[in-house]
Amino acid sequence: VAGSPLTVLIGFMGAGKTTLARELAAARGVAHADSDRLVEERLGRPIAEVFDTDGEAAFRAAEEAVVLELLAGGGDRVVSLGGGAVLSERVRSALAGHVVAHVDVALETAWERARRSSRPLARDRDAFEALYSARRSLYEQIATAFLPAADRRVGARADAALRALEAAPAGTRMAWAHAASSEYPIFVGRGVLGMRAPGLPPSSRAIVVTDTTVAEHHLGALAEPAGLVEIPPGEEHKTLATAERVWHALVAQGVTRADHLVALGGGVVGDLAGFAAACFQRGIPVVQAPTTVVAQVDSAYGGKTGVDLPEAKNYVGAYHQPAAVLADTTTLATLPPEEHAAGYAEVVKTALIAGGALWERIAAGAPVDDDVILACARTKLAVVAADERDGGRRQVLNLGHTIGHALETTLGYGTLRHGEAVGLGLLAALRLSGQSDLRGQVEALLRDAGLPTALPGVDADAVIGATRLDKKRTSEARTPFVLVRAPGDVVEGQDVADDDVALAVRELGR
Numbered sequence: 054v055a056g057s058p059l060t061v062l063i064g065f066m067g068a069g070k071t072t073l074a075r076e077l078a079a080a081r082g083v084a085h086a087d088s089d090r091l092v093e094e095r096l097g098r099p100i101a102e103v104f105d106t107d108g109e110a111a112f113r114a115a116e117e118a119v120v121l122e123l124l125a126g127g128g129d130r131v132v133s134l135g136g137g138a139v140l141s142e143r144v145r146s147a148l149a150g151h152v153v154a155h156v157d158v159a160l161e162t163a164w165e166r167a168r169r170s171s172r173p174l175a176r177d178r179d180a181f182e183a184l185y186s187a188r189r190s191l192y193e194q195i196a197t198a199f200l201p202a203a204d205r206r207v208g209a210r211a212d213a214a215l216r217a218l219e220a221a222p223a224g225t226r227m228a229w230a231h232a233a234s235s236e237y238p239i240f241v242g243r244g245v246l247g248m249r250a251p252g253l254p255p256s257s258r259a260i261v262v263t264d265t266t267v268a269e270h271h272l273g274a275l276a277e278p279a280g281l282v283e284i285p286p287g288e289e290h291k292t293l294a295t296a297e298r299v300w301h302a303l304v305a306q307g308v309t310r311a312d313h314l315v316a317l318g319g320g321v322v323g324d325l326a327g328f329a330a331a332c333f334q335r336g337i338p339v340v341q342a343p344t345t346v347v348a349q350v351d352s353a354y355g356g357k358t359g360v361d362l363p364e365a366k367n368y369v370g371a372y373h374q375p376a377a378v379l380a381d382t383t384t385l386a387t388l389p390p391e392e393h394a395a396g397y398a399e400v401v402k403t404a405l406i407a408g409g410a411l412w413e414r415i416a417a418g419a420p421v422d423d424d425v426i427l428a429c430a431r432t433k434l435a436v437v438a439a440d441e442r443d444g445g446r447r448q449v450l451n452l453g454h455t456i457g458h459a460l461e462t463t464l465g466y467g468t469l470r471h472g473e474a475v476g477l478g479l480l481a482a483l484r485l486s487g488q489s490d491l492r493g494q495v496e497a498l499l500r501d502a503g504l505p506t507a508l509p510g511v512d513a514d515a516v517i518g519a520t521r522l523d524k525k526r527t528s529e530a531r532t533p534f535v536l537v538r539a540p541g542d543v544v545e546g547q548d549v550a551d552d553d554v555a556l557a558v559r560e561l562g563r
């Protein structure tokens with residue numbers, strides 16, 4: 054890369070790349086270049102005309118030449134590329150080292166927009182759909198940043214995060230989380246714990262909340278923490294009493310609303326520190342720095358925070374979206390195998406929700422690498438974007454959790470790992486879904502990962518009693534379940550007969 058890396062926006066036609074790039078360039082006070090416009094200037098004719106008279110190949114040749122010049126030129130500017138520019142292998146290799154942001158647009162939106170502007174490739178719906186899926190997987194492979202096609206200013210608002218990505222350790226990828234009440238960047242990569250989360254004022258002090266086990270392994274990787282609060286590890290400490298201890302420690306360290314917490318650890322630390330941040334002085338920012346598979350694929354994102362009551366899990370809490378998430382995958386090297394396995398249950402859950410490429414990968418036995426972690430995180434972010442406060446769609450994320458949580462409560466916190474309980478809960482949910490084959494397939498995946506697939510002697514009645522305390526239940530009616538029709542087709546709010554729940558739980562006891 055000659056000079057400084059460029060920020061390059063890629064994505065399907067109709068994603069709004071040109072507008073987003075223009076707004077981002079304006080926010081930075083730098084130039085914007087759009088490959089389609091440059092090709093038109095060079096050929097002296099509109100693209101549609103070039104397609105019709107000279108054919109697509111002629112257009113692609115001109116496009117490749119223009120884009121290669123742009124990328125080699127360097128300089129501080131923002132570039133938007135035509136949807137097909139990345140089909141060229143030479144363009145793809147020239148993109149290495151630049152910040153390449155995929156502006157992700159839904160098929161329907163893309164179709165409407167592209168048709169309205171009479172794009173040459175948007176004349177036939179079936180061909181358009183096929184092109185959309187083929188290109189989308191290409192964009193996903195090349196991109197280092199992922200922006201939702203939310204509105205024209207989203208690129209400009211993500212500016213600090215895109216800049217931080219330029220300076221991040223090699224191989225780091227960033228996704229922009231966009232929900233009703235807040236937006237924030239998530240960084241997934243090796244060594245990202247050393248980053249300072251973008252978007253917080255330089256004067257904001259970082260106060261680390263972590264558990265004693267994680268502190269021993271990973272505290273040193275953080276960039277200059279200004280304060281530290283350590284809690285004992287384990288689900289049994291995810292309580293109001295521990296939160297209160299954290300609050301007292303924050304007061305003792307003179308923490309103010311101008312400071313922020315860094316939750317360094319697994320889901321227990323993330324939930325508890327997030328909750329402590331949500332309530333301390335009525336709310337201070339929290340940066341989530343997840344160090345377990347559970348936390349990196351799931352719990353660090355989406356802003357649910359809280360503590361357990363003896364009666365039921367996660368019963369007291371608050372929505373408090375993180376200011377940023379730093380998922381450093383090198384931290385997983387010190388994670389004990391049983392904790393890796395527990396995280397795998399959340400991966401399988403997420404893959405069932407996502408369907409498509411992620412499910413195919415997991416079903417084929419893929420290991421949990423950085424790609425899988427990022428894909429899971431983005432699946433969760435997409436669900437949360439549609440329903441931040443659990444009014445409907447977000448409930449799909451609780452697949453396997455109704456019975457999973459009930460098992461945890463019934464057996465006593467810390468007896469089963471959260472992920473282990475979720476794995477068992479998934480098996481019960483698949484039975485309730487009438488998905489025998491899929492249940493068998495998931496059972497094999499869980500077993501190969503070293504997870505329990507049965508719980509001999511479980512007190513089914515007690516578990517069923519505990520499901521009645523599920524937070525999704527809002528009346529005297531039965532607790533609604535999340536069921537699976539097929540991978541990628543998961544539905545919330547399903548009514549299930551008590552007898553069927555009893556059978557599904559008893560099956561685990563055999």
Ligand SMILES: NC(=O)c1ccc[n+]([C@@H]2O[C@H](COP(=O)([O-])OP(=O)(O)OC[C@H]3O[C@@H](n4cnc5c(N)ncnc54)[C@H](O)[C@@H]3O)[C@@H](O)[C@H]2O)c1
Binds near residue numbers: 286318320354357
């Ligand atoms: N908020 C959400 O959306 C959400 C989603 C899923 C789960 N959760 C919650 O997350 C919790 C489970 O999270 P978890 O499985 O990460 O448990 P955890 O935080 O208890 O971590 C598991 C164990 O691993 C240790 N550990 C953590 N990172 C380590 C590392 N890098 N190396 C060595 N040891 C390490 C911890 O000290 C702990 O003993 C549950 O309380 C669950 O309710 C919340």
